[in-house]
Amino acid sequence: MKTYPAAIEELMLFLKQLPGVGKRGAERMVMDILDWDKSDIASFANAVLKIATDITFCPECGNCAEHGQLCSICSDPRRDNSTLCVVETIPQLLAVESGGSYRGKYLVLGGKLSPLDGENGENLNFDLLLKQSAKPELKEIILALSSDVEGRATMIYLTELLKDFSGALTRPAQGLPAGANLSFADSATVAAAFTGRTSF
Amino acid sequence: MKTYPAAIEELMLFLKQLPGVGKRGAERMVMDILDWDKSDIASFANAVLKIATDITFCPECGNCAEHGQLCSICSDPRRDNSTLCVVETIPQLLAVESGGSYRGKYLVLGGKLSPLDGENGENLNFDLLLKQSAKPELKEIILALSSDVEGRATMIYLTELLKDFSGALTRPAQGLPAGANLSFADSATVAAAFTGRTSF
Numbered sequence: 001m002k003t004y005p006a007a008i009e010e011l012m013l014f015l016k017q018l019p020g021v022g023k024r025g026a027e028r029m030v031m032d033i034l035d036w037d038k039s040d041i042a043s044f045a046n047a048v049l050k051i052a053t054d055i056t057f058c059p060e061c062g063n064c065a066e067h068g069q070l071c072s073i074c075s076d077p078r079r080d081n082s083t084l085c086v087v088e089t090i091p092q093l094l095a096v097e098s099g100g101s102y103r104g105k106y107l108v109l110g111g112k113l114s115p116l117d118g119e120n121g122e123n124l125n126f127d128l129l130l131k132q133s134a135k136p137e138l139k140e141i142i143l144a145l146s147s148d149v150e151g152r153a154t155m156i157y158l159t160e161l162l163k164d165f166s167g168a169l170t171r172p173a174q175g176l177p178a179g180a181n182l183s184f185a186d187s188a189t190v191a192a193a194f195t196g197r198t199s200f
Numbered sequence: 201m202k203t204y205p206a207a208i209e210e211l212m213l214f215l216k217q218l219p220g221v222g223k224r225g226a227e228r229m230v231m232d233i234l235d236w237d238k239s240d241i242a243s244f245a246n247a248v249l250k251i252a253t254d255i256t257f258c259p260e261c262g263n264c265a266e267h268g269q270l271c272s273i274c275s276d277p278r279r280d281n282s283t284l285c286v287v288e289t290i291p292q293l294l295a296v297e298s299g300g301s302y303r304g305k306y307l308v309l310g311g312k313l314s315p316l317d318g319e320n321g322e323n324l325n326f327d328l329l330l331k332q333s334a335k336p337e338l339k340e341i342i343l344a345l346s347s348d349v350e351g352r353a354t355m356i357y358l359t360e361l362l363k364d365f366s367g368a369l370t371r372p373a374q375g376l377p378a379g380a381n382l383s384f385a386d387s388a389t390v391a392a393a394f395t396g397r398t399s400f
């Protein structure tokens with residue numbers, strides 16, 4: 001049986017490693033790329049290569065940064081050093097940034113404890129968190145992890161890990177999303193919203 | 201609002217151009233790539249670049265080939281020059297090959313007529329098909345296009361285009377798929393299977 005030329009098979013192997021891409025998806029992608037201009041394909045290759053050459057992780061917080069420097073948040077003197085927000089991933093950091101109200105620093109764990117997936121914490125930035133939590137100017141650590149089972153377990157682990165931290169240990173409010181209609185909210189969210197009700 | 205470093209934003213732009221990849225998908229892909237070894241990322245970039253440098257289209261049939269040469273099928277002397285199978289895309293060519301029974305040549309149109317999507321035939325290999333159909337050794341042309349509306353319209357157009365072709369103009373049999381249960385077949389397939397019934 002005939003197959004694709006070696007160059008196409010090789011690219012398909014790489015594309016199949018990407019999240020959400022299967023055999024057929026990788027095939028469709030390569031067929032699409034075949035129709036691109038040669039210069040666009042070369043620019044795409046260069047953009048991939050730049051990830052290896054330009055992007056590093058910030059040594060202070062685990063966010064993505066360039067050429068081994070501090071990330072754009074850690075190097076910003078206007079950010080508040082007294083609060084630290086712990087998130088799982090870099091997209092979650094950007095989600096908190098999109099809220100626009102938080103002006104403190106971050107710590108990107110790089111995931112959450114998930115023993116069933118083989119994540120026992122060796123790859124998570126716990127050491128970095130301990131180092132940051134020891135800074136005397138730090139007054140509050142916000143644990144902004146997912147509220148699924150693994151996220152909650154990780155938060156419980158973190159409260160243990162940070163038991164020597166003298167400042168406040170907080171988490172984002174749980175309740176109804178902005179603009180939500182009560183009749184479409186799930187029962188757990190309604191319960192959390194009523195338990196944590198605030199006065200006007 | 202903070203965004204990603206320029207290198208990440210640039211790669212996300214390219215990934216978003218791939219079929220089936222949206223903003224979130226591209227973000228997930230880049231975050232996944234960030235966790236790869238630097239050498240793997242460089243190999244991935246090289247694999248993309250090779251598509252631009254190594255892969256060309258076969259001048260005889262429109263299949264993918266390497267370095268401007270004939271494709272592996274057109275350059276195979278054992279293939280039968282008396283039949284030509286017209287398909288829309290390269291994956292469809294491989295699908296016919298996977299059947300294992302066809303030993304003739306191919307012609308890849310590169311799509312089908314679809315005026316609503318702006319495909320009026322300028323980009324399709326009609327010229328190449330006319331050139332192939334004029335070869336004296338050719339006895340049969342099989343139109344193996346999709347049997348959706350655009351595919352059927354294209355086949356009708358091709359029968360007009362090939363009206364000077366003196367050999368047979370055929371298409372693959374329509375009927376029940378191999379191993380199919382009649383009770384799960386759709387009505388159009390059952391109708392086609394009964395209309396085209398064959399004797400033992």
